[in-house]
Amino acid sequence: MKGMSIIVKKVSQLIAGIIFLYGIYIVLHGHLTPGGGFAGGAILAGAFILIVLAFGTDIIHLKHDEERASLFEGLGLLAFILLAILGFIIGIKVFFNNYLPKGQLGELVSAGLIPLYNIAVGIEVCAALFTIFLALVIYKEEISK
Amino acid sequence: MEIILSILLIFMIIGAIYALFAKDLLSALISCGIVGYGLVICFLLLRAPDLAIVQVVVETITLIIMVAVVLDSTREDLKERIMIREKESSYINTKYVFNVLTVLVLALFFLFFFNQAIDKLEPFGTHTTRMAEAYIENGARVTGSANLVTGVVFDFRGYDTLGEATILFTAVVGILAILRLRGKT
Amino acid sequence: MIVYILCFILFLVGLFGVLTSRNIIKIIIGLTFLEISINLFLVLIGYVEGGQIPILVKGSENLHFVDPLPQALVLTSIVIGLSTNAMLLAVAIRIYKKFKTFDIRKIRSLKG
Numbered sequence: 001m002k003g004m005s006i007i008v009k010k011v012s013q014l015i016a017g018i019i020f021l022y023g024i025y026i027v028l029h030g031h032l033t034p035g036g037g038f039a040g041g042a043i044l045a046g047a048f049i050l051i052v053l054a055f056g057t058d059i060i061h062l063k064h065d066e067e068r069a070s071l072f073e074g075l076g077l078l079a080f081i082l083l084a085i086l087g088f089i090i091g092i093k094v095f096f097n098n099y100l101p102k103g104q105l106g107e108l109v110s111a112g113l114i115p116l117y118n119i120a121v122g123i124e125v126c127a128a129l130f131t132i133f134l135a136l137v138i139y140k141e142e143i144s145k
Numbered sequence: 146m147e148i149i150l151s152i153l154l155i156f157m158i159i160g161a162i163y164a165l166f167a168k169d170l171l172s173a174l175i176s177c178g179i180v181g182y183g184l185v186i187c188f189l190l191l192r193a194p195d196l197a198i199v200q201v202v203v204e205t206i207t208l209i210i211m212v213a214v215v216l217d218s219t220r221e222d223l224k225e226r227i228m229i230r231e232k233e234s235s236y237i238n239t240k241y242v243f244n245v246l247t248v249l250v251l252a253l254f255f256l257f258f259f260n261q262a263i264d265k266l267e268p269f270g271t272h273t274t275r276m277a278e279a280y281i282e283n284g285a286r287v288t289g290s291a292n293l294v295t296g297v298v299f300d301f302r303g304y305d306t307l308g309e310a311t312i313l314f315t316a317v318v319g320i321l322a323i324l325r326l327r328g329k330t
Numbered sequence: 331m332i333v334y335i336l337c338f339i340l341f342l343v344g345l346f347g348v349l350t351s352r353n354i355i356k357i358i359i360g361l362t363f364l365e366i367s368i369n370l371f372l373v374l375i376g377y378v379e380g381g382q383i384p385i386l387v388k389g390s391e392n393l394h395f396v397d398p399l400p401q402a403l404v405l406t407s408i409v410i411g412l413s414t415n416a417m418l419l420a421v422a423i424r425i426y427k428k429f430k431t432f433d434i435r436k437i438r439s440l441k442g
Contacts, residue, residue, distance in 0.1 A: 034194035102289030111289035270379035316413035
């Protein structure tokens with residue numbers, strides 16, 4: 001995939017970091033403000049897609065990225081399921097049991113497991129969307145060769 | 146509120162009709178964006194900022210995937226395409242009429258059930274939250290989360306979210322399997 | 331009430347696109363319209379006149395909220411819609427590679 005002009009590259013260098021930071025904020029504050037794992041994960045994936053579209057790399061690097069992205073996707077789903085299953089072992093025997101202490105309403109560290117669920121789902125959604133994009137781009141590159 | 150939403154929905158319907166009848170695929174996709182971003186404004190007006198954030202990002206990613214990847218990798222000769230289009234628009238075959246008749250029959254079918262459903266429905270804006278009463282009153286105390294939507298998604302309705310994550314994973318695996326040109330070496 | 335009817339019209343437009351288009355990309359666009367109209371309908375049902383955003387803020391004790399349940403269901407449905415759309419697009423470009431066209435009538439005639 002070819003990169004774009006130098007103006008686009010410089011601007012996306014500046015912007016992508018800010019988008020990434022905003023995505024992390026949305027994921028971490030999911031239980032206090034609008035947002036959460038789904039929205040934050042999609043925003044994080046948008047930052048990665050912007051980088052790939054602006055700079056453009058050769059096919060070997062893209063394949064390497066795709067493998068790592070799909071690894072992270074599996075890890076995110078696994079973390080989500082493990083957090084839910086731990087409820088069987090600790091406390092009452094309920095799936096999706098919120099076994100951590102709740103804390104004060106409105107604090108950043110509160111709501112027990114919900115921030116951890118948010119982080120796991122955020123990683124999963126981000127990696128899934130990025131993998132889809134990379135798979136389509138790799139297909140296009142292999143076709144045009 | 147209802148008037149503003151109606152105007153937005155009329156714009157969305159016009160955009161949808163244009164997208165279906167556009168000659169060029171690129172303009173069809175861009176007018177598909179009208180519908181998606183109109184939905185974002187509807188969500189904001191309906192007091193659902195979570196959905197608005199998700200929808201605006203998802204719509205952008207869909208447009209990027211469609212325009213930058215799909216249309217780019219399936220580009221054909223422009224001259225040939227124009228020739229095909231002239232040939233197609235010159236005749237109306239019986240199959241098209243049959244398709245339109247099928248749509249009309251299905252539309253009447255749906256209209257019957259929509260007519261029955263809308264009698265049972267409360268008028269717009271007077272929804273009694275009897276299903277969500279427990280979530281609203283006890284949600285913050287039980288889950289400890291200030292955002293009630295997140296509390297419902299990850300605590301009361303955790304199975305839904307698990308299913309969603311599984312479907313996302315399956316879709317990605319399916320795409321990787323479909324798009325692989327040759328086996329792994 | 332008119333909002334529900336307009337939402338239903340958007341649904342019918344999507345149905346028309348799915349059933350009568352010949353281009354695969356336009357069929358996928360029609361499916362997107364169907365999904366959008368259903369999502370909007372679910373959120374419209376949960377709206378309460380004068381209700382607030384379902385987020386508790388310190389100091390405000392007014393418990394007159396919009397229904398959070400349809401919003402939570404639609405939240406997952408949007409991301410599912412994106413992934414299924416991407417999968418349909420993947421199938422579409424594989425079809426394009428094999429038959430060199432997006433027109434479903436030609437695909438049918440080529441297959442015999």
